[in-house]
Amino acid sequence: MFSTAQSIYPVRAIREIEDQLIPSAKPSLMERAGRAAAEDAVRLILDRPAAILIACGPGNNGGDGFVMARQLAQAGREVVVAFAAAPERLPAEAAKAHADYLAAGGTIVSDLPAAPANGWALVVDALFGIGLARPVEGRYAGWINALNAQPAPRMALDVPSGLDADTGQPLGTTFRATHTTTFIALKPGLLTNDGPDYCGEISVQRLDIEAPAWVPVRGQAIRPALFRAHLRPRPRNTHKGIHGDAGILGGNTGMVGAALLAGRAALWLGTGRVYVGLLDEYGPSVDCSQPELMLRRAHALPERLSALAVGPGLGTQPAAEGLLAAALGRPVPLVLDADALNLIGTDSALQSALAAREAPSVLTPHPAEAARMLGCDTACVQADRLHAALEIARRHRALVVLKGCGSIVATPDERWFINGTGHPGMATAGMGDVLTGLVVGLLAQSWPAESALLAAVHLHGAAADRLAREGIGPVGLTASETIDAARGVFNGWLIEAQRDPRITPPQRPIR
Ligand SMILES: NC(=O)C1=CN([C@@H]2O[C@H](COP(=O)(O)OP(=O)(O)OC[C@H]3O[C@@H](n4cnc5c(N)ncnc54)[C@H](OP(=O)(O)O)[C@@H]3O)[C@@H](O)[C@H]2O)[C@@H](O)CC1
Ligand SMILES: Nc1ncnc2c1ncn2[C@@H]1O[C@H](COP(=O)(O)OP(=O)(O)O)[C@@H](O)[C@H]1O
Ligand SMILES: [K+]
Known part of the structure; x- marks a missing residue:
């Protein structure tokens, strides 16, 4: 479970790696990529003996397709390669791959053929990879539509053609893969926004390249390995005072449930x-289904808290604004969500107070809240989620999670993380309030802010995933149910961590 962390490189960084390694790599990176893709393909279609269709494009992505075709043919598979560009205009390595394929007895058709009577075993998109420069139109758009219509597994090489590898935005017609074999490292666009819908299952083929020291890793996929050092068993001799006092500020009229x-x-x-x-002011004085919670009027939260969350159901009236301003002055870790973010987005005094804080601040916007904070619209946030998250983190000197499919955690020092747990059943009211509670709960228990945020984001999605596996959701999943499941998943992590020899022994939080 505590597998090592996985790096994510934007296209710019992949290019740097390629530039450094291509001249000396033996076998060439393209040879390795095509071979790795062929191996993935064989695994995918062991029980499908029909022919494999590979559509090759005019650049190096097409070159990967030619290598793959040669490898599959040599392994005894029937392969049909469609290629419509001018061979003499292929980049050098792709031209070599093209020539090697022909020299090995391969043939090429210049238009996408109709499927054989028994259908394709697999269709492969080797049209465009990280070199996609504009929306796909014309002939290639037609090819992609035809490939998408095939009732066979659909495999993309490196990136589904049409998908922006950095942002996960489809640019024009886009290949819808059931499997994506991506080379060297994960790219952000595969993991966030529309990326997961277009990539299907992702296999990362590193091509035997070690993480190169000259390209700094700034992005990582969120895995428990990133926060496992804090998954410590409790000492037996403990009491509730050691495990933190969390405050939640919110629950305005009609929104008490959020808090x-x-x-x-x-x-x-x-x-x-x-x-x-x-x-x-007419809110309950006890939560009868959770009487352990200590309900107070908003202004009467204890002075001494270990962490505070402001926002769930807060509202934007002046009273809420005053309470938020006071909260920003508290020297404790703070989680700001929902209307707390909406208020900060339009009030420069609150913005200054936030940026001046010395204790950690964690902001948890969904795309619409992020847009309000950045003074743009939701579409612009979604068009580059990574940039939006980093910009909010920088402006407010805070940790940020930009929520949604492939939640992005960004730090003020320009590092970032993408979460892969969770599913569309989580798109339901109250789910964000649960995340806020998970974050403040870990902060109250003395977790460092970055680890608390990473763990809570990953846990939130993992809880929903566990429920979906049990038939509770994805459709109809409720936020309350994820709380119960999060407890189960978290305790499972703790047990796992105790078995892991790398984990430090029980430790009492320092207060
Ligand atoms: N370098 C290496 O050794 C390795 C690279 N690897 C592989 O190479 C891939 C990157 O290759 P790449 O840089 O050649 O870009 P690629 O994605 O093939 O597309 C560029 C071509 O498409 C064209 N084009 C672009 N957009 C278009 C559009 N919308 N509609 C129509 N045409 C469009 C563009 O034409 P232009 O813009 O110049 O007109 C150009 O001809 C990478 O993803 C991985 O698969 C691996 O083998 C590992 C080693
Ligand atoms: N399609 C999805 N895939 C993964 N996670 C999702 C998806 N949709 C929503 N979520 C998660 O569910 C939560 C919803 O939060 P939010 O939009 O703030 O809800 P609310 O304001 O109603 O409580 C976020 O943590 C978000 O990342
Ligand atoms: K592709």
Whole structure:
């Protein structure tokens, strides 16, 4: 479970790696890429003996396709290669791959053929990779539409053609893969925005390249390995005062449930005491289904808290703004969500107070909240989610999670992480409040802010994934249910961590 962390490189960094390694690599990177793709293909279609269709494009992605075709043919598979560009205009390595394929007895058709009577075993998109420079139109758009219509597994080499490898934005017609074999490293666009919908299952083929020291890793896929050092068993001799006092500030009229959900999530993740400060003057004084929560009026949260979350159901009235301003002045780790972010987006005094904080601040915007913070619209945030998350982190000197498919965690020093857990069943009201509660719960228990955020984001999705496997969701999953599942997943991690010899022994949080 605690497999090593996985790097993600934007196209610019992949190019740097290629530039450094291509001249000396033996066998060539393209040879390795085509071979690795052929091996993945064989595994994918062991039980499908029909012919394989490979559509090759005018650049090096097409070159990978020619190598793959040669390898598959040599392994005894029937291969049909479609290639419509001018061979003499292929880049050098792709031209060699093209020539080697022909020399090995391969043949090429210049238009996409109709499927044989027994269908294709596999269709392969080797049209465009990281060199995609503009939306796919014309002949290649027609090819992609025809490939997408095939009732066979669909494999993309490196990146589904048409998908922006950095942003996960489809540019024009885009190949919809059931499997993507990507080379050297993950790219951000495969993991966020529309990327997961177009990539299917991803296999990373590193081509025997070690993480090169000259290209700094700034992006990583979120894995428990990143925070396992904090998954420590509790000492037996402990008491609730050691496990933190979390505060939740929110729950205005009509939105009390949001604050209760966050409070419950913090409690179920092991926080010693959880206080919920409600803005609704007619709000309940007890949560009968969770009487462990200590409900207070918003202004009456205890002075001494180990971490505070502001936002779930907060509202944007002046009272809320005043409470937020006071919270920003507290020297404790702070989670800011929902209306806390909306208020900060339009108030420069709050922005200055946030940027001036010395204790950690964690911001948890969804794309619409991120757009308000950046003064743009949601489409512009989604068009480059990584950039948006990094920009918010930089401006506010805070840790940020930009939520949604492939949530992005960004740090003020320009590092970033992409989460792969979770599913569309989480797109339901209250789910973000639960995440806020999970983050503040770990902060209250003295987790360092970055680890707390990474763990909570990963845990939130993993809890929803576990429920979906059990038939609870994806459709109809409720936020409350993920709290219960998060507790289960988290305790599973703790047990796993105790078996892992790299984990340090029980430790008492320092207070
Ligand atoms: N370098 C290496 O050794 C290795 C590279 N590797 C592989 O190479 C891939 C990158 O190759 P690449 O840089 O040649 O770019 P690629 O994705 O093939 O596309 C460029 C071509 O497409 C064209 N074009 C672009 N957009 C278009 C559009 N919308 N519609 C129509 N045409 C369009 C563009 O034409 P132009 O823009 O110049 O008109 C150019 O001809 C990478 O993803 C990996 O698969 C691996 O083998 C590992 C080793
Ligand atoms: N398609 C999806 N895939 C993965 N996670 C998702 C998806 N849709 C929503 N989520 C997650 O669910 C949560 C929804 O949060 P948010 O939009 O703030 O909900 P609310 O404001 O209703 O509580 C976020 O953590 C988000 O990352
Ligand atoms: K491709």
